[in-house]
Amino acid sequence: MNRKSTLFLILFALASINVFSSENEASWKILEQAQVKFDSGNYGESLNLANKALSNRKEEVRSEYRILEDAVTPAQVRKAGNDLNDVIPVLEEREQKTALKIIDKYLKLFGKDFFNNDIKVLLSWLKNKDVFPEADYLIGRIYQMEGEFQTALTFYSKAWQEKAYLDISDVQFDILYSMAFLYNINNDDEQVEKTLLLVLDNDEAFKNELLRDSIVRTVNQDKAENVDRFFMLYRAEAGYSLRALFELSNLYDKRGDSKNALICSALGAVEAFTHIFAAISERDSRFKYTTYSAFLNECAKYEEIVEWGKNKNVWETMFLFADRSAKVGKLVFARNLYLSLANSLPDTYYKAFASERLK
Numbered sequence: 001m002n003r004k005s006t007l008f009l010i011l012f013a014l015a016s017i018n019v020f021s022s023e024n025e026a027s028w029k030i031l032e033q034a035q036v037k038f039d040s041g042n043y044g045e046s047l048n049l050a051n052k053a054l055s056n057r058k059e060e061v062r063s064e065y066r067i068l069e070d071a072v073t074p075a076q077v078r079k080a081g082n083d084l085n086d087v088i089p090v091l092e093e094r095e096q097k098t099a100l101k102i103i104d105k106y107l108k109l110f111g112k113d114f115f116n117n118d119i120k121v122l123l124s125w126l127k128n129k130d131v132f133p134e135a136d137y138l139i140g141r142i143y144q145m146e147g148e149f150q151t152a153l154t155f156y157s158k159a160w161q162e163k164a165y166l167d168i169s170d171v172q173f174d175i176l177y178s179m180a181f182l183y184n185i186n187n188d189d190e191q192v193e194k195t196l197l198l199v200l201d202n203d204e205a206f207k208n209e210l211l212r213d214s215i216v217r218t219v220n221q222d223k224a225e226n227v228d229r230f231f232m233l234y235r236a237e238a239g240y241s242l243r244a245l246f247e248l249s250n251l252y253d254k255r256g257d258s259k260n261a262l263i264c265s266a267l268g269a270v271e272a273f274t275h276i277f278a279a280i281s282e283r284d285s286r287f288k289y290t291t292y293s294a295f296l297n298e299c300a301k302y303e304e305i306v307e308w309g310k311n312k313n314v315w316e317t318m319f320l321f322a323d324r325s326a327k328v329g330k331l332v333f334a335r336n337l338y339l340s341l342a343n344s345l346p347d348t349y350y351k352a353f354a355s356e357r358l359k
Helices: 003-018 027-039 043-071 076-077 084-093 096-110 117-125 132-144 149-161 171-185 187-199 209-220 225-233 240-257 258-283 290-298 303-311 312-326 331-344 349-359
Strands: none
Touching: 003 258, 027 043, 027 132, 027 312, 043 084, 043 096, 043 117, 043 132, 043 209, 076 084, 084 096, 084 117, 084 240, 084 331, 096 117, 132 149, 149 171, 171 187, 171 240, 187 240, 209 225, 209 258, 225 331, 240 258, 240 312, 258 290, 258 303, 258 312, 290 331, 303 312, 312 331, 312 349
């Protein structure tokens, strides 16, 4: 999900469950205006609006906390205990409509489990929610565009520390990638690695050592037929990991760490394959995987898949998977992978590179 679509989901969610109408404009609406100014290149006005959004968010949350605290203080409500399933009916009976809207707002965004189904946990969380990580993130992007990289990193770090209060939790990956980008500009490879590993901390496949060992074992057998078999055997959901795997593989390769470079490239290839295979299957339920070349030929039929692959470095990842297999001495496997890419890769640039490798 890109930043614009993520921001749209945040704003839609907040607009559809807005609790208050007040003299102060809603913070999410001000942030929307700040985003528009940012997109048009008006960074000064965007910064002013983002800071205003931060200020308004603090007042909104204080107001919500006061309303909810007052609603649950009476003895009748306290007698119901802390379980939301018991508290909500009492609030309904007492016609605490605004308090119920506040509860409903956060349950829709996060779910009951997030608050352990406990009104006290919700109240405690709300008391500390006078932060607006989306606004801090936008302010960081403004400073980055102005070339103030250290200040930008400060705001990105603040937004990351406040990630528990993101209205859409997946924005945390945008924040991490922005941090990694600036660490890379500063040639701070250690921080780049740490930041990208934070992204991959949400990737179950990356954390699955048995899967990783199995993937490497298939490459290490160094058999030509294992190229087709590799993509028959392994599946892994991509999530937000593709970019992290791509950048980490390059970082490890630069260090001379061929083993980890191969693992990241191989897993990136698997996750990209899994995502594309699912997309093709949605379009053509009759499609079945037979060979890797046939799969790549099928990809070429869909312009949006080819473009997505370019934007996500998928075709380069496929090529680097072959390169890094060769670097660890698995030349038979690598050659057959190059052959599939040279014959069928739906990207002329890396298709030509694969052909050169075969020479």
